[in-house]
Amino acid sequence: MPQHRARSRSRRPQHSRAQPSGGAPPLTPPQAAASMDPSPQSAPPTGDDPAAAADPELPRLTVTQVEQMKVEARVGDIYRALFGAAPNTKSIMLELWRDQHIEYLTRGLRHLGPAFHVLDANRPWLCYWMVHPLALLDEALDDDLENDIIDFLARCQDKDGGYSGGPGQLPHLATTYAAVNTLVTIGSERALSSINRDNLYKFMLRMKDISGAFRMHDGGEIDVRASYTAISVASLVNILDVELAKGVGDYIASCQTYEGGIAGEPYAEAHGGYMFCGLAALILLNEAEKVDLPSLIGWVAFRQGVECGFQGRNNKLVDGCYSFWQGAAIALTQKLITIVDKQLKSSYFCKRPSGEDACSTSSYGCTAKKFSSAVDYAKFGFDFIQQSNQIGPLFHNIALQQYILLCSQVLEGGLRDKPGKNRDHYHSCYCLSGLSVSQYSAMTDADSCPLPQHVLGPYSNLLEPIHPLYNVVLDKYHTAYEFFSKE
Amino acid sequence: MHGRPRRPAKPEDEEAASAKAAKLRDLQAQVLHNHHARTACRYTKEAIGLSFKLLEINPEAYTAWNYRKLAFQHNVKELSDPEAIKSAVDDELRVVEVALRQNPKSYGAWYHRKWLLNQKLAPVDFKREFGLLDKLLKVDARNFHGWNYRRFLARFMGVPDEEELKYTMDKISENFSNYSAWHNRSILLSNLLIQQSKGFESKQKIFSEEFELVTQALFTDPSDQSGWFYHLWLLAQTSSPDNPQLIASWPSNAAKLTSSLIKEKVEQHTLSSIWSRTVPIVLYFNEPVKGLNQSSVNLKSDLEFSKDIQWRPLTMADSGYSNCWAAYLQISNECSSLQEYSVEVNIPCSDDIVSRSGSNYNSPVHFTFDIELISNDTAQGLDLFDKPVAWNCSESFQSHGNRDPIPVDLLKITSALVEQDSNWHFERLSEEIDLFRELPDDNSKFGKLTLARLLLACAAIKSRGRSLIERKGYCEEALGLFTDLIHLDPSHKQYYEDERSLVLMDKLTCDMETFMNHCSVQVQPNSAPLNHVQLCRLSLTRIGFAERLLWVQMLDLSHNSLRSVEGLEALQHLMFLNISNNQISSFTALEPLMKIISLKVLDLSFNKIGAHSIDTTRYICSSPFSHKIKASEAFEEYQKVNINVEEYWDAIRFFRSLKLAQLDIKGNEIASKENFRTLVVTLIPCLKWFDGEDVN
Secondary structure, three states: OHHHHHHHHHOOOOOOOOOOOOOOOOOOOHHHHHHHOOOOOOOOOOOOOHHHHHOOOOOOOOHHHHHHHHHHHHHHHHHHHHHHOOHHHHHHHOOOOHHHHHHHHHHHHHOOOHHHHHHHHHHHHHHHHHHHHHHHOOOOOOHHHHHHHHHHHHHHEOOOOOEEOOOOOOEEHHHHHHHHHHHHHHOOHHHHHOOOHHHHHHHHHHHEOOOOOEEOEOOOOEOHHHHHHHHHHHHHOOOOOHHHHOOHHHHHHOOEOOOOOEOOOOOOOOOHHHHHHHHHHHHHOOOHHHOOHHHHHHHHHOOEOOOOOEEOOOOOOEOOOHHHHHHHHHHHHHHOHHHHHHHHHHOOOOOOOOOHHHHHHOOHHHHHHHHOOOOOHHHHHHHHHHOOOOOOOOOOHHHHHHHHHHHHEOOOOOEEOOOOOOEEHHHHHHHHHHHHHHHHOOOOOOOOOOOHHHOOOOHHHOOOOEEOOOOEEHHHHHHHHHHHHHO | OOOOOOOOOOOOOHHHHHHHHHHHHHHHHHHHHHHHOOOHHHHOHHHHHHHHHHHHHOOOOHHHHHHHHHHHHHHHOOOOOHHHHHHHHHHHHHHHHHHHHHOOOOHHHHHHHHHHHHHOOOOOOHHHHHHHHHHHHHHOOOOHHHHHHHHHHHHHHOOOHHHHHHHHHHHHHHOOOOHHHHHHHHHHHHHHHHHOOOOOOOHHHHHHHHHHHHHHHHHHOOOOHHHHHHHHHHHHHHHOOOOOOEEEEEOOOOOEEEEEEEEEEOOOOOOOEEEEEEEEEEEEEEEEEEOOOOOOOEEEEOOOOOOOOOOEEOOOOOOOOEEEEEEEEEEEOOOOOOEEEEEEEEEOOEEEEEEOOOOEEOOOEEEEEEEEEEEOOOOOHHHHHOOOOOOOOOOOOEOOOOOOOOOHHHHHHHHHHOOOOHHHHHHHHHHHHHHHHOOOOOOOHHHHHHHHHHHHHHHHOOOOOOOHHHHHHHHHHHHHHHHHHHHHOHHHHHHHHHHHHHHHHHHHHOOHHHHHOOEEEEOOOOOOOEEEEEOOOOOOOOOOOHHHOOOOOEEEOOOOOOOOOOOHHHOOOOOEEEOOOOOOOOOHHHHHHHHOOOOOEEEOOOOOOOOOOOOHHHHHOOOOOOOOHHHHHOOHHHHHOOOOHHHHHHHHHHHOOOOOOEEEOOOOHHHHOOOHHHHHHHHOOOOOEEOOEEOO
């Protein structure tokens, strides 16, 4: 690899073209030209660059490239070991270490070390990051523990609605999402009825900005994350209505970038986490046509790299948690092919403009909604999951499982970002969620079970299916859906 | 959610950690207590100090940030001395800095700083803010909080975009893999060009410089992703047209159309019939537009036709935008026969006609064509199909005496219009092409694909002065690249095949000389001579450049690999179509043909219709039975005659919209199914020939 790079660089043509002439600010300051020109004459080795200093013939690699190569090498070693192994060994290597993960997660629920103090403002998240993966592993909690969690979250529930990061703190949309998803995952009558929906609705209205977008908390920041957590919770507990929904879709559409993905706020670059949040929220609002789906799919598909896992943004390192953010989002699009097809047909020969234009061209969907107060928003999430996939996976579902099983699992239990990193509950939650999504992504019939060839490793690796719009286990979702549609 | 602090790696001294945690718990309890307190002492110096201590350890404590905002607002009210206010603001700014040092991705901390600045209580220290950002982006050049704050700051302080552009350059020179910097560059440049800022009046100059810049990065390391993304953005900016333009029409300028009136049965009175003829006018734009109507397109003629001309988009999508628009002139027997009429089409600049990006139509076009009407009650119409039409054309290739076989004016509109602004695009792209041809890494698929895209962008700039040979050279080279790519990157094979097909069609139709090899005039018995085009055995997988085929009446696309016929809907004069021996796998893939009103003969034999039990295109096109009960009522009449509607709904939809006289469908799985022939005959009452046999 390094040799190949060296060769390709040294053969670069010496093109001498006129520098930008005067008038405009020089776009290529001398130091820029130097750092990008690998020819030895014009690239004086600078002191702080070991590569250039060591060998003037070898061009300098950027920090990003060095990091990327390290990760590739590390992952490559693991995969080579797999391919060289005997079939039996292979099967063992590809096993999901259920018991260890269960042990790690349950232990965390009972006691966390003092080092967790930095997560003091995120305590419902800790509950969700442990309770949800346990449900994915089909591991029931004992009753006492469940009740403790319900009681704890009740203390996080603000008297004026919403859940805070810990008792006494301000209610916050993200922790509200974590708390509600945890309670739905516990699923008992007691858990579900502990949510004060009237107050929750009022809290959400308070969090709504005049632009339509949501802010995270009183006086807090506005971004796509806030919109998703609000819409997801509202849809899940059946309080989503036109009042909450209006303007959100347009805000999200304004965050789609020319790359195809969705950014956290307008003008920022596309980001896997926000892209999931944006897409899932749009689907829950039945407004997925507001973003350019073909270019979104293109962006996500190319975030899966040679390491088999996903990166979060262009030219960043692979990270196990994007197995869910990117993996689930692209799996969602398997049910949106009707819209994709429409958009493709109408944009034949023409690059679709992003941003403001994207919403003006397809706003017919929402204007119709605005005038009808009878829109049943909870239905959108329900109907979506009833639908079958309209097409096979648009990402490499087996490769993703390979990355999660071989590179993200930690022998002592728990999952991680990438080899060389430590396990944590956040990554355990999202690696396992991503694993579940990829195991079920090749199914065409919504009611059947995945075929063995779509589950990498022994079939016992199969996790519970999730509802990918909310990221809660599907059975739990159905219980909650029934519970909240009664009221 | 992501980027929350992780658990520290090293098992610290347990006791020390416990003590720290206990201290933090204590701190948090006190801060929250103060936050909820209703007494005057809630905002004392000590109380505020405690919140600082908490945030210093845990910047994620958003409640504490809010507490500080309230405290700040409360306390600042009592200050009047600007110096004191400034020092209060400074204190807050310092807290944020300390917090960011602990966690550079703390949402709360970044937002607190934005909030403070927005209070506009004290002059902002420009240097300090940008210094802070520099420090943080040095630690993590991709920290999106940092970039967001930078954009916020630039807007807030009114920093000219030019300055910010310089900053992105610095960052790129530090590390050309820094995609965040490239990305911000694209945002800033877009702004500058839209505002026509000083030094940015010329798109041409700016993009030339940008191409040069990014190419350097790409050559330094073709395997790095960041530059390719930026290059893609640049290419999109360079090759996209500024305003919609009409690139072709049929009839075209000065064309002579011979049109015979046909005796058509009027459904209501079964015995009477009228002489009439529908003449389609097709307009083809370089990008999808909407807003064509009677006022935006003026039609003038001494020929009488029905008053309300409707312009309809010819597209499968219902977005209202289309490259291709058609209007149908209904000429009836009131016109006396055997005469020539002239029709004038005039499209002035119009605010009605707009592209998707909102650009108006501002390239006025005016053209005239003639229609010659023949009323011939013996030879025309049904008699044409006395015998099945044979596709074996080898003998029918005859140049037809006094008639110019192909309208040479066909591409006239195109070349006249696109000339003015395309020179710099062209030169810019040519330079890029020269450069990319020398890209050292022979097997870089990025490199090959980009080169191919550049070549095509270049070939697409049509200009009369440009040499055709040069242009065909570009196509030729791109063809080679796509062929390489099909082997090099088999997982995207279908995409490359489709692209290759488009290039091939471009190459074969871009000049008259080459095109003529595929064109002929065909004389069928009992018919006026027909314009015939043959594009067989070319491995085409899709149709492109339909705007050059608008005049075709007989089209032979047999022995290709077509998976779709999208594009053919523009061919409104098409009567005979041969797509036998292709890869069509469903009726839904044939949907565009439903829009061709003149289609009489269709050869679908030896395709793959019905071969796959699961037809993926069926998923795309929702079955009328899956959701809507209403739609299925329309099929009731077929149910009555014992047609299995559930199985054949897509066939029913397709065939009943066609008025075919002849259909060949043998060699498809579906044709061997029981009752299929009966089905087709029922659906197309005017069908005379089915798979070579007389229907009656």
